[in-house]
Amino acid sequence: MIAFDFNWSEPLNLVLILFLILLGSGQIWLLLRSSGPDISKQKMGIRIALNLLLWLTVAGFVLQPIFRSIVLSGKVMIAGKDVPSKEIKRIQDSLHIREVFSEGNLKGKSFDTLTLVGQDFSPAFFSDLSQQITTSVIINRIPYFSDHVIQSISWNGIIRKGQVQRIIGSVNSSDAQWAKVKFGNQTLDSVKLEKGNQTFDLSFPVFTEKRTKVDLYLGDDHQETIQFFARPLPPLTFQIILDNPDFESRSLATWLGNRGNSVEISTNLSKDIRSKLTLNKTGTPDVIITDPKNASNAEVKKALATGKSILFINLSNGSSDITSINSALGTKFQIKKISNEEALPVIGELSKLPFDFGKSNGYMTVSKYPVAVEKTTGKVAVSLLNETFPTLLNGDSISYGNIWTSVIAAIHPAYQSNVEVNSPVYKGFKTDLKFNNLINNPVSMVLGADTLHLNYSAINKQSADVSFIPSESSWLKLSDDSEINITDSLDFNDYYKSKIVDQFVKSRLQLQVELNDVVKVSDQALQHLNESRIPDWIWFLTFVLCFSALWLEPKFN
Known part of the structure; x- marks a missing residue:
């Protein structure tokens, strides 16, 4: 199948088509006018053929033909900038993936399964990828984290003073070491990590009120700052x-x-x-x-x-x-x-x-x-x-x-107006808030400058939840005694990038589920087409050969 990378609706492109027609007509008119009785039919035929070849070359260069075929490449892989070549080769061999591409050379390629390895991709990569592939392409991902980098992390974003704060995470430890959470110079909790992929669970009773910061350490290296809001404990x-x-x-x-x-x-x-x-x-x-x-x-x-x-x-x-x-x-x-x-x-x-x-x-x-x-x-x-x-x-x-x-x-007896949020909360990511034991069953809650409409449970009329996507990174006030810290990629940067990849893969899967019936009906329309184009060096070489032939032809009798 042949298609053309040419926009027929552009007025300037229509002028180019008219120019091509006039160019072809002009070549034939000049050839017929310059031909005399002494020129044989064979020589005239060669001249017409050479001029026609030149005209076709010019027309082809303007129209840019694309050759398409329904031949799938099967599995392909794209690796992030954070993945070393040795690891790429290991994954490629273990998954029997034939081709590995970079972000920039995927255009025009055909495949039915794409595996994303790592998480360090350019900001525009996922939007460009969505436009290049069809909805039926299966996308998998394999996270990759270097040693001594936090792979996952979570804690309570809003908690009562006196309640136990838990910080749960994972890391690929390059050696046996201690994971610690510290408040200033005081170690609140620590756990020993062995070499290899390890999970850690640090906990401590919250003894502060309002905005609180504690520091996470791996060995002697400061990793990140854990921020949460501590609500006061009501007197009893x-x-x-x-x-x-x-x-x-x-x-x-x-x-x-x-x-x-x-x-x-x-x-x-x-x-x-x-x-x-x-x-x-x-x-x-x-x-x-x-x-x-x-x-x-x-x-x-x-x-x-x-x-x-x-x-x-x-x-x-x-x-x-x-x-x-x-x-x-x-x-x-x-x-x-x-x-x-x-x-x-x-x-x-x-x-x-x-x-x-x-x-x-x-x-x-x-x-x-x-x-x-x-x-x-x-x-x-x-x-x-x-x-x-x-x-x-x-x-x-x-x-x-x-x-x-x-x-x-x-x-402590049941608190009134409890709120739960799992941190870290990143700008631009969907976040869930859970409320229970609400007083007077409010219809909505004000978070910063936004109004969130609550969805109440059919079983418990005092429990509700709401989802929102933060648009700014800052402390947002939820009520008189609660705030939520919205962060950005500066906190736990590798984990943040991993969440971006996860969000893209999940959104693609959801899209495939929603369009499942459409995909089945129009399966032929969604078939993968392998595209190939004529390289620029071939165009250049063809022009040189055509002009050379036209120049040399009169010199041979």
């Missing part, structure tokens, strides 16, 4: 019910009160006689802190029945204490003894009872601490920690705060 009312309040409970009460919470310490002095000590103004308790001896206490059961939280501390005999709690409140905690020692170390000077919670789907454990939380009508938590106040007395108020901030966040 605590009631501490103990027969004999000790230094542990008093230290905890003081720490809670200093953070704006209301605290009431209730002590049984004797039968029917109770003393109360309050810090800040108190009301109906949101959380009751007590010991296993009070598991059957009427106040404890009443609070749990109304959806409040119960925290058990000061356990002395693990097995019997857990049995008492389960029997009184209907919980299903399980523990097993793991040592004959009186206490086992946890972190630093912090210790616990020689027990561990058994694995169960009925309850969750608090990260890094031997505390389990089971959700019933309310929440029931059990702590296997021994005394924590020595940590405070030794001057380590940060560690003490981390312990109880994590525990309180785990048993």
Whole structure:
């Protein structure tokens, strides 16, 4: 099949066609006029043939013929600038791919499967590629990351103070090293990575408010800055019910009160006689802190029945204490003894009872601490920690705060107007926001200068979600106490480029699904056509030969 790379609708091109017609007519007229009776028919035929050949060459150069055939090249591959040639060769051999192209020399090629390797492509590559290939072409991708480069990363973009922030990612580690997350000079968490492809899961209780930055390190190398927004923890009312309040409970009460919470310490002095000590103004308790001896206490059961939280501390005999709690409140905690020692170390000077919670789907454990939380009508938590106040007395108020901030966040009653967003959030990429426990069921939310219309769940009328595509990279205000950080390619650049490739491949797949019926009906119209053009050097050589022949022809008799 022959086609022409010529726009017939352009007026100037029509003038060129007219010029070609006049050129051919003029050549024939001049030949006939200059021919005399002494010129043989054979010689005249040669002259006409040479002039016709020149005219056809000029016409062909103007029209630029394209030769098309329905011969598929099968699998082809395009590699990004970040992929070394050795890796390209290895992938080509393993996938049995016949041809490898660069971004610039794909035009006019035919194939049914395209494999993209790596992620470092030029900004205009994907838009150009979309115009060059048909919708039926299958596109695959193979990511490639060099050593010591973050391959994937995620964390909570909006989180409550006291909740546990988790940073989950992967990296191809060139050697055994440590992945660390640091706040200033303080290491919040670390995990050892072995050589090879490794995943890491770093976590720490959030102790800040509003915009927060922590730094991610691989070994001694600073990788990137993790940014998130920490919402304040709403103050609660605590009631501490103990027969004999000790230094542990008093230290905890003081720490809670200093953070704006209301605290009431209730002590049984004797039968029917109770003393109360309050810090800040108190009301109906949101959380009751007590010991296993009070598991059957009427106040404890009443609070749990109304959806409040119960925290058990000061356990002395693990097995019997857990049995008492389960029997009184209907919980299903399980523990097993793991040592004959009186206490086992946890972190630093912090210790616990020689027990561990058994694995169960009925309850969750608090990260890094031997505390389990089971959700019933309310929440029931059990702590296997021994005394924590020595940590405070030794001057380590940060560690003490981390312990109880994590525990309180785990048993905190349901927050109002929660929002979840998975970071990093990149400009130009679709992002999902999830809301739950919304107040008054608003129809929309304002994010920066945009209004987002919420889609409510058919099952839970207080839960909603919304998708949006950020158009700028900055902190965008979501509500009075929430902001979302929108970033660009400067943060986790290789991961950002990888997301661009993923987005292109997914959009192509979605397009193929949507056009599936059309593709089936018009299969012949969508057949791949292998295109080839006449190279410029052949045109040049043809012109030289034609003019040379016309010049030499009169010299031969």
